[in-house]
Amino acid sequence: MSRKRSDLSSLEGVGPKTLEKLQELGVASVEHLAEFTVEELVEAGIEYDRAVKILQQALQRVGSTQPATLRELRQRQYRVFKTGVAEFDEKTPWRGVREAFIYEFAGEFGAGKSMLAHQLVVAALKESFTAKAVYIDTEGTFSPALVEAVARRFGVELEKLEDSVVVYQPANVVQLEQIVKYDLPRHIGEGCRLVIIDTITALYRAEFVGREHLAARQQRIHYLIDWLRRHARTFGLTSILTNQVMDVPEAFAIGVKRPAGGNVLAHAVNARLLMVRPNKTKPEGYMWPLDVPGMAPDVRIEYRITEAGLE
Ligand SMILES: Nc1ncnc2c1ncn2[C@@H]1O[C@H](COP(=O)(O)OP(=O)(O)OP(=O)(O)O)[C@@H](O)[C@H]1O
Numbered sequence: 001m002s003r004k005r006s007d008l009s010s011l012e013g014v015g016p017k018t019l020e021k022l023q024e025l026g027v028a029s030v031e032h033l034a035e036f037t038v039e040e041l042v043e044a045g046i047e048y049d050r051a052v053k054i055l056q057q058a059l060q061r062v063g064s065t066q067p068a069t070l071r072e073l074r075q076r077q078y079r080v081f082k083t084g085v086a087e088f089d090e091k092t093p094w095r096g097v098r099e100a101f102i103y104e105f106a107g108e109f110g111a112g113k114s115m116l117a118h119q120l121v122v123a124a125l126k127e128s129f130t131a132k133a134v135y136i137d138t139e140g141t142f143s144p145a146l147v148e149a150v151a152r153r154f155g156v157e158l159e160k161l162e163d164s165v166v167v168y169q170p171a172n173v174v175q176l177e178q179i180v181k182y183d184l185p186r187h188i189g190e191g192c193r194l195v196i197i198d199t200i201t202a203l204y205r206a207e208f209v210g211r212e213h214l215a216a217r218q219q220r221i222h223y224l225i226d227w228l229r230r231h232a233r234t235f236g237l238t239s240i241l242t243n244q245v246m247d248v249p250e251a252f253a254i255g256v257k258r259p260a261g262g263n264v265l266a267h268a269v270n271a272r273l274l275m276v277r278p279n280k281t282k283p284e285g286y287m288w289p290l291d292v293p294g295m296a297p298d299v300r301i302e303y304r305i306t307e308a309g310l311e
């Protein structure tokens, strides 16, 4: 705690008053500060010139103003963990889930989204991709028993997971935003590199009802995803979002589903897959890439649903 404080106050222009404002805002560290915009700091009561000055220093400290050459970009190695869904680990470009990416898995009820979400927590912890995983459950469907079953399947001792999985159950959009903006950076400070949001659009759809609120809803979704992007850039955080689907209203498109959240979400995520379970009496389905860089749109990733997750 004292380290974090001296951290922020080591910046030129951060006196006791500004430090207090930053702490009130919930800024946890210099790295966290570097994620804010000037406007957000001004809104918290810091004068514009000072906000620019301390932000510039914070950005310099984390090095995000440094350019990279094409060679460096081409040689960059990304950390990846295997999901345990065999075809996903075979057919996706990174052969698993990649660091600093935002994934979206959309699908109808019962497609296996929540199962996959639980499974990815165990898989990432097993491979030490992350030291801690944050699971944001907006639907109240988080299941310790399922984590236990997956852990057994993966050969991970439950004891090892017990303190490494942190579950939030926000009741509304404001709480969700608080968790992503202010709680996540604290967990990141303790080694968290994976966050799950199951599901991303549910709270927004419940809270912003009707066409007249659509623009506001889209802005708020965009704002949340933008914070996930900031965490990806600054800390290499990987986000897994699940999403509901909606019927496409156009004629001749009967039975066609599209992820909720509109274009805002489509543009903001790095990899978007649709999960389909054609026959609800059968424990099987397939995923296909709606938009995954480096992956042909006709590839099918078949999976089986078991009591211990997808395989
Ligand atoms: N042991 C099992 N064997 C086969 N299928 C199972 C088993 N246990 C649960 N299921 C089924 O797995 C499916 C996947 O459920 P899951 O909760 O992951 O769906 P979801 O995509 O999250 O749906 P929703 O949109 O309702 O949240 C459910 O239909 C459930 O009935």
Ligand SMILES: [Mg+2]
Binding pocket: 113, 114, 115, 139, 141, 198
């Ligand atoms: Mg679910």
